[in-house]
Amino acid sequence: MDGIVRVVFQNFELKSTSPIIRTNAGEEMSRRGSSSNPCDLLKKIKEFTRCLLEDLRRGRSPSVTLNRYRIYCTDPSGKCCCSSDLHMGKEIVSLQKECHAYRLDVLLRVLLIIQQLLQENRHGSKRDIYYMHPAVFSEQAVVDRAINDICILLECSRHNLNVVAVGKGLVMGWLKFFEAGKKFDCINSPSKAHPVPVFVEEVEGIVSVAQYILIVEKEAVFQRLADDRFCDTNNCIVITGRGYPDVPTRRFLRLLIENLCLPVYCLVDCDPYGFDILTTYRFGSMQMAYDAKFLRVPEIRWLGAFPSDSKKYGLPERCLLPLTAGDMKKAEAMLLRCYLQREAPKWRSELEMMMQRGVKFEIEALSASSISFLAEKYIPSKIQGGGYI
Amino acid sequence: MEDFCKSSLFYSDQHLCYAEILPPSEVRARIEVAVLNFLRTLISPNPSISSLPLINRRSNNRRVSHGLLTDVSSIFLSHSFCARSLMKANATKAFVRVWKVMEICIELLVHEKKVTQRELFYKLLCSSPDYFTSQLQVNKTIQGQCPTGHDVVAFLRCSRYSLGIMASSRGALIGRLFLQEPNQEIVDCSTCGSSGHAITGDLNSLENLVIKSDARYIIVVEKHAIFQRLAEDRIFNQIPSIIITAKGYPDIATRVLLHRLTRALPDLPIFALVDWNPSGLAILCTFKFGSITMGLEAYKYACNVRWLGMRGCDLHLIPEQSFIPLKPWDLQIAQSLMSSEMLQENYREELTLMVQSGQRAEIESLHFHGYDFLGKYIATKIVQSDYI
Numbered sequence: 001m002d003g004i005v006r007v008v009f010q011n012f013e014l015k016s017t018s019p020i021i022r023t024n025a026g027e028e029m030s031r032r033g034s035s036s037n038p039c040d041l042l043k044k045i046k047e048f049t050r051c052l053l054e055d056l057r058r059g060r061s062p063s064v065t066l067n068r069y070r071i072y073c074t075d076p077s078g079k080c081c082c083s084s085d086l087h088m089g090k091e092i093v094s095l096q097k098e099c100h101a102y103r104l105d106v107l108l109r110v111l112l113i114i115q116q117l118l119q120e121n122r123h124g125s126k127r128d129i130y131y132m133h134p135a136v137f138s139e140q141a142v143v144d145r146a147i148n149d150i151c152i153l154l155e156c157s158r159h160n161l162n163v164v165a166v167g168k169g170l171v172m173g174w175l176k177f178f179e180a181g182k183k184f185d186c187i188n189s190p191s192k193a194h195p196v197p198v199f200v201e202e203v204e205g206i207v208s209v210a211q212y213i214l215i216v217e218k219e220a221v222f223q224r225l226a227d228d229r230f231c232d233t234n235n236c237i238v239i240t241g242r243g244y245p246d247v248p249t250r251r252f253l254r255l256l257i258e259n260l261c262l263p264v265y266c267l268v269d270c271d272p273y274g275f276d277i278l279t280t281y282r283f284g285s286m287q288m289a290y291d292a293k294f295l296r297v298p299e300i301r302w303l304g305a306f307p308s309d310s311k312k313y314g315l316p317e318r319c320l321l322p323l324t325a326g327d328m329k330k331a332e333a334m335l336l337r338c339y340l341q342r343e344a345p346k347w348r349s350e351l352e353m354m355m356q357r358g359v360k361f362e363i364e365a366l367s368a369s370s371i372s373f374l375a376e377k378y379i380p381s382k383i384q385g386g387g388y389i
Numbered sequence: 390m391e392d393f394c395k396s397s398l399f400y401s402d403q404h405l406c407y408a409e410i411l412p413p414s415e416v417r418a419r420i421e422v423a424v425l426n427f428l429r430t431l432i433s434p435n436p437s438i439s440s441l442p443l444i445n446r447r448s449n450n451r452r453v454s455h456g457l458l459t460d461v462s463s464i465f466l467s468h469s470f471c472a473r474s475l476m477k478a479n480a481t482k483a484f485v486r487v488w489k490v491m492e493i494c495i496e497l498l499v500h501e502k503k504v505t506q507r508e509l510f511y512k513l514l515c516s517s518p519d520y521f522t523s524q525l526q527v528n529k530t531i532q533g534q535c536p537t538g539h540d541v542v543a544f545l546r547c548s549r550y551s552l553g554i555m556a557s558s559r560g561a562l563i564g565r566l567f568l569q570e571p572n573q574e575i576v577d578c579s580t581c582g583s584s585g586h587a588i589t590g591d592l593n594s595l596e597n598l599v600i601k602s603d604a605r606y607i608i609v610v611e612k613h614a615i616f617q618r619l620a621e622d623r624i625f626n627q628i629p630s631i632i633i634t635a636k637g638y639p640d641i642a643t644r645v646l647l648h649r650l651t652r653a654l655p656d657l658p659i660f661a662l663v664d665w666n667p668s669g670l671a672i673l674c675t676f677k678f679g680s681i682t683m684g685l686e687a688y689k690y691a692c693n694v695r696w697l698g699m700r701g702c703d704l705h706l707i708p709e710q711s712f713i714p715l716k717p718w719d720l721q722i723a724q725s726l727m728s729s730e731m732l733q734e735n736y737r738e739e740l741t742l743m744v745q746s747g748q749r750a751e752i753e754s755l756h757f758h759g760y761d762f763l764g765k766y767i768a769t770k771i772v773q774s775d776y777i
Binding site: 120122123124125127128130131132134135164165166167179180182192193194195197198199219220223224227316318319362364365367368369371372 | 497500502503504505507508510511512514515518555557561580581582583584587589613614617618621708710711751753754755756757760
C-alpha cells in the first residue's frame with residue numbers, strides 16, 4: 001500500500017476536472033470515450049490517477065474495475081452471449097487482497113512507463129518494459145497482464161499505448177501502399193515478399209487491382225507460391241502470418257478488407273493447429289479478446305485443406321499422417337467452442353470428420369506428385385469452383 | 390585485391406574442399422559425372438564397390454585456416470577421405486538415399502524449380518517409402534552432421550541452395566547504404582521504415598549487387614527486437630553505420646550479403662551485438678568463421694566480426710534480477726563451442742565466465758537505464774575501441 005501511494009504521489013501530475021467524485025476509478029472510465037489518440041489517452045491516464053488519489057485522500061481503499069471479455073465459452077446450449085461485443089462481467093482489483101495489491105503496483109508502474117512512451121512519442125516492446133523494473137516484475141507474464149488490463153481500462157488497443165512487437169507477417173501481390181511516406185510498390189514485382197508493416201496506423205494510400213486476398217498459414221507455402229510466381233498469373237494478394245498471426249498482421253488484413261472489400265480465402269494444413277489458426281483469423285484469440293472487434297475477419301472463407309480433399313485430389317495414402325494424442329485433445333477442446341456451432345457449423349463438421357478419420361496432412365503433401373500442383377491447379381480450381389466454406 | 394586475398398591463405402586452394410554455389414547446369418553436370426564414375430567403378434575389372442571415397446566430416450578432419458594477411462579465419466574440411474564398406478546393410482541404405490535425393494534434384498534442376506525440404510520429404514515418402522521415413526533422415530541425407538559423409542552436399546561439393554532447395558532469407562538491414570540489384574531501382578536503405586530492407590534469398594542477385602555507402606561501421610545484431618529498436622531510434626544517423634540482422638541464427642543469404650559488404654567496403658569494421666549467452670556467441674562465431682557443423686559451406690563467407698557486446702565487462706550495468714539461469718541447451722552449445730579449436734582465447738574466457746556463473750542476460754536488460762541508453766552504450770564502446 002505504501003509503495004503504491006509513493007509511486008502515485010511522486011510520479012503523476014494532478015489535474016482536477018469535474019467535481020464529481022467516484023469511489024471506483026474504473027467506473028468512470030467505462031463511460032464510452034472512444035478516442036484513442038495519444039492526447040486523449042494521456043488525459044485518461046491523468047483522470048484515472050486523479051480518481052485513485054481522491055480515494056486515497058478520503059481514506060477510502062482504492063479499487064479498479066476491469067471488464068472481462070471472452071470470445072467463446074464451452075456452453076453447448078447456444079444461449080451464451082459470446083457473439084456480442086459486450087464484456088462478460090467485471091473484475092474488481094482492490095487493495096484488500098495482497099495479490100491484488102501487487103497487481104495494482106505492477107499496473108501503475110507499467111502505466112507510468114506507457115505515459116512516458118506516449119509523451120515522448122516512442123515505441124517499446126513488452127520485453128523492454130519488463131526489464132525496466134526487474135526487481136518488481138517477477139516475470140514477463142505479469143507485465144503482459146498489466147498491459148492487457150490497461151488496454152481494457154483505457155478502452156484502447158495495445159498499439160495505441162505505443163507497445164509494439166516485431167513484425168512477423170509477409171505480403172506479396174497486386175498491392176501498393178504507403179507506410180509513413182515510404183512507398184511499397186508490390187505491383188512491379190508481384191512475387192516479391194514484403195514484411196507486413198508494424199505501424200499499421202501509418203499505412204495509407206492503399207491501391208490494388210487484385211480480385212481476392214489469400215491467407216496462407218505457413219511461410220513455406222508462401223515461399224512455394226512466390227517461387228511459382230503465383231501472383232504473376234493470378235490477380236491477388238497473398239499474406240502469411242507465419243503460424244499464429246500476430247497483431248500487426250491481423251490489423252493489416254482488416255485494413256485491406258475495409259479499404260478494398262475483396263473476398264478473403266484461407267489456406268491451412270488439415271490438422272487441429274491449422275484449424276485453430278483459421279479460427280484465430282476469423283473470431284480472434286482469447287488473449288486479445290478485448291480487442292477482438294478490431295482484429296477479427298468474419299468474412300474469411302476456409303479454402304482448404306479439407307479432410308475430403310485428400311481423396312478428391314488423389315493424395316497418396318502415405319502422406320496422411322496419424323493424429324497424435326495431443327492433436328485429438330486439441331481437436332476435442334475446439335469442438336466445444338460455442339461460436340463454431342452458432343456461426344460456422346460447416347467448419348465444425350469438417351473438424352469432426354478429421355477426428356473420425358484420425359489422419360492429418362500438410363499443404364506441402366499436395367506438391368508430392370507435381371511441384372506446381374498447388375499454384376496451378378489446386379488453388380485456382382477451388383476458388384473458381386466455389387470449393388470453400 | 391580479391392585474388393590477392395584468396396592466394397594469401399597458405400593452404401593451396403586446390404586441396405580445400407568446399408561447397409560452392411553453382412548454377413543449375415554445373416550441378417547437373419556434377420551429378421552426371423558422379424553417375425558415370427559410379428558406373429565405371431561397377432564395371433571395372435576389380436569392382437571395389439565395397440569402398441567409396443567420401444568426405445570425412447569427423448571433427449578431427451576440421452581444420453582452421455587463420456588468414457595471415459587478412460585477419461579472417463575460417464574452417465574447412467580437408468581432403469581426408471574415408472572408406473565406407475557397402476557390406477553393411479545400414480551403410481548401403483544411407484548410400485542409396487543419397488542417390489534417391491540426387492534423382493529428384495536432377496529432375497528439379499532440369500525444370501529449374503525449387504523445393505522446400507518438407508516438400509522433398511513428401512516426394513521421397515511417396516517415391517521411395519522403403520528408404521525414407523522421417524524429415525530428419527531427409528535433412529541428414531542432404532547435409533548430414535554425422536561423420537559418414539553420406540550426404541549430397543559433400544558428395545557433389547555444392548551448396549544446398551544449388552541443389553534446388555529453397556532457402557528463405559530472414560535477414561534485414563538498414564542504414565547509410567545505397568543498394569542496386571541488377572536492372573532494378575536504387576534502394577536507399579536509410580528510409581526503409583523500422584522493418585528495414587529485407588535481404589533477398591536470391592543468392593545470385595546478391596553477388597551482383599551494386600553497393601555505395603558513407604557509413605563508418607557495420608553493426609550485426611542478433612535479435613529482431615533490437616534491430617527494430619535501433620532502426621526506430623535511427624542510430625545509423627548518429628553513428629554512421631549499416632545495421633544488419635539475421636533475426637537469430639544466420640542464414641546463408643545474410644552471410645553472403647555481409648561478405649559482399651566487407652568486400653565492397655573493406656575499411657569498415659564489423660561489430661556484433663549479441664545477448665550474453667552461449668547462443669549469442671555461437672551466432673557471432675557463425676558470422677565470423679562459418680558454420681561449425683557445416684564445414685563445407687563455411688569457407689567462402691567468413692568475415693572479421695568483432696565482439697562489441699554484451700560481454701563480461703558490461704555485466705555491472707545490469708541489475709541482478711535481470712539475469713536468467715542458463716538452460717541445458719545453452720550448456721550444450723557452450724560445450725560444443727569450447728571443443729572447437731578455432732575459438733580464440735579471449736572468447737574462451739568469456740564463455741567460461743558464462744558457464745561458471747550459470748546465468749545469461751539479454752540486451753534488452755540495458756533498458757533499465759532508459760531508452761536512450763542502448764545508443765549511448767554502443768557509441769561509447771565503439772569510440773573506446775572496447776571490442777574483442
